[in-house]
Amino acid sequence: MTSSTPRRTVLAAALAAAAGTAAAGPATAAGPGCAASDCPADGAGRGHVPAAGLVDNRFWSSYTDWRCGTTAGTKAVAGLRPGLTLATPAGRVDYTDPHTGRTAAWEYATWTSPVHTPAVPATEVIASWNAATPPGTWLQVELSGTYSDGTATPWYVMGRWAAGDGDIRRTSVDDQTDGKSTVWTDTFAIDDAASGLRLSAYRLRLTLYRTPGSALTPTVWRLGAMASDIPDRFTVPASEPGLDHELLVPRYSQNTHVGQYPEYDNGGEAWCSPTSSQMIVEYWGRRPSAEQLAWVNPSFADPQVCHAARYTYDHQYQGCGNWPFNAAYAATYPDMNAAVTRLRSLTELESLIRAGIPAITSQSFRKEELTGAGYGTSGHLMTVIGFTATGDVIANDPASPTNEAVRRVYRRQEWENIWLRTKRYDANGKVRGGTGGVCYLFWPVKSAPSQHRALQALGLV
Numbered sequence: 001m002t003s004s005t006p007r008r009t010v011l012a013a014a015l016a017a018a019a020g021t022a023a024a025g026p027a028t029a030a031g032p033g034c035a036a037s038d039c040p041a042d043g044a045g046r047g048h049v050p051a052a053g054l055v056d057n058r059f060w061s062s063y064t065d066w067r068c069g070t071t072a073g074t075k076a077v078a079g080l081r082p083g084l085t086l087a088t089p090a091g092r093v094d095y096t097d098p099h100t101g102r103t104a105a106w107e108y109a110t111w112t113s114p115v116h117t118p119a120v121p122a123t124e125v126i127a128s129w130n131a132a133t134p135p136g137t138w139l140q141v142e143l144s145g146t147y148s149d150g151t152a153t154p155w156y157v158m159g160r161w162a163a164g165d166g167d168i169r170r171t172s173v174d175d176q177t178d179g180k181s182t183v184w185t186d187t188f189a190i191d192d193a194a195s196g197l198r199l200s201a202y203r204l205r206l207t208l209y210r211t212p213g214s215a216l217t218p219t220v221w222r223l224g225a226m227a228s229d230i231p232d233r234f235t236v237p238a239s240e241p242g243l244d245h246e247l248l249v250p251r252y253s254q255n256t257h258v259g260q261y262p263e264y265d266n267g268g269e270a271w272c273s274p275t276s277s278q279m280i281v282e283y284w285g286r287r288p289s290a291e292q293l294a295w296v297n298p299s300f301a302d303p304q305v306c307h308a309a310r311y312t313y314d315h316q317y318q319g320c321g322n323w324p325f326n327a328a329y330a331a332t333y334p335d336m337n338a339a340v341t342r343l344r345s346l347t348e349l350e351s352l353i354r355a356g357i358p359a360i361t362s363q364s365f366r367k368e369e370l371t372g373a374g375y376g377t378s379g380h381l382m383t384v385i386g387f388t389a390t391g392d393v394i395a396n397d398p399a400s401p402t403n404e405a406v407r408r409v410y411r412r413q414e415w416e417n418i419w420l421r422t423k424r425y426d427a428n429g430k431v432r433g434g435t436g437g438v439c440y441l442f443w444p445v446k447s448a449p450s451q452h453r454a455l456q457a458l459g460l461v
């Protein structure tokens with residue numbers, strides 16, 4: 001059984017020509033009151049510490065961060081959770097939603113990050129964000145960068161997102177390429193990494209939209225990206241076990257939802273990502289309200305899994321496995337942070353588990369490559385919740401027949417290899433890609449000191 005659609009399948013359908021009509025005007029003004037002395041040098045301070053080697057995380061989330069971007073109509077808001085809001089519209093634009101055909105006018109404002117030079121000249125970049133988008137609002141995230149040959153990328157759309165689905169359909173954008181790089185759903189990638197070309201610097205642009213004439217605004221608390229240069233590899237060296245610990249994470253099976261709401265990626269059989277996301281959301285004590293779940297058929301068990309599928313669904317990808325959309329969904333719950341990143345080893349994952357932070361990991365494998373799984377998959381998400389005394393991986397695997405069967409123990413070396421490799425052979429002997437250690441991490445805004453230290457070591461806070 002394949003429990004998820006392939007994560008890096010080239011999508012044939014093109015976005016309607018309206019995609020270009022939503023592009024906001026250029027950011028033109030420095031943040032109000034932002035003197036150069038107020039802004040830390042890029043690469044220093046909160047959220048700026050790169051994970052050593054291969055991976056670089058850079059996230060903007062502090063009041064100083066928001067004031068030091070380049071703005072056109074946005075405003076930094078101080079407080080326990082600093083954010084960015086739409087203050088004075090920079091303009092108005094018509095957006096035709098390619099998934100509904102509806103055209104509507106929107107006011108917009110923009111914020112553009114300082115240029116970030118990652119410690120790792122990158123072959124891939126994945127952006128993620130945490131925000132609230134009340135009805136009548138939405139946002140767009142874009143990336144632009146400089147190649148190692150000195151030329152520039154275009155502005156690439158990394159996602160058009162709203163927490164709900166009444167105003168726009170959240171969507172990735174297909175057919176974005178300049179012949180040197182391409183955006184595959186949620187991932188910027190150098191087309192030919194073997195050429196030596198890399199992305200040496202980048203910036204992100206955030207556009208906030210609202211209903212014209214209203215006082216509505218999205219609020220963005222966190223925006224950033226993971227840049228990486230993971231070498232091509234079919235196998236990875238085994239790490240030494242270093243932890244015997246298991247977290248008590250709720251268990252949900254995606255397969256108990258087979259046939260439910262097929263409009264969202266053909267139903268539960270493909271819901272590995274939102275099912276995993278919901279497990280960790282509830283681990284942290286958050287869950288949708290009865291009012292939020294009222295749309296779900298009352299005869300369905302675990303309606304919150306259906307809810308997670310609906311509100312992570314990417315209407316262009318036609319699936320629930322868009323990585324940043326899952327992180328953004330988790331962050332819609334009160335005082336939750338979320339990010340998409342890469343880890344380099346199970347040792348790093350052990351440090352998170354030790355601190356009480358479970359992780360959602362992405363992997364693909366043939367049936368015989370993961371003892372005890374009972375299936376093969378071209379792309380699958382599961383939740384790592386601990387390690388046995390011998391170092392084997394304890395995972396809540398949603399590709400299980402019942403909730404009770406979700407907890408699995410997988411052999412350490414097998415699991416580490418299928419997660420961290422970037423190349424693999426499929427059942428027909430053809431070379432396919434691997435995810436190279438991709439994971440989602442969710443954690444509370446008010447986290448324990450040990451959790452803060454574990455995340456800080458990865459450059460996430």
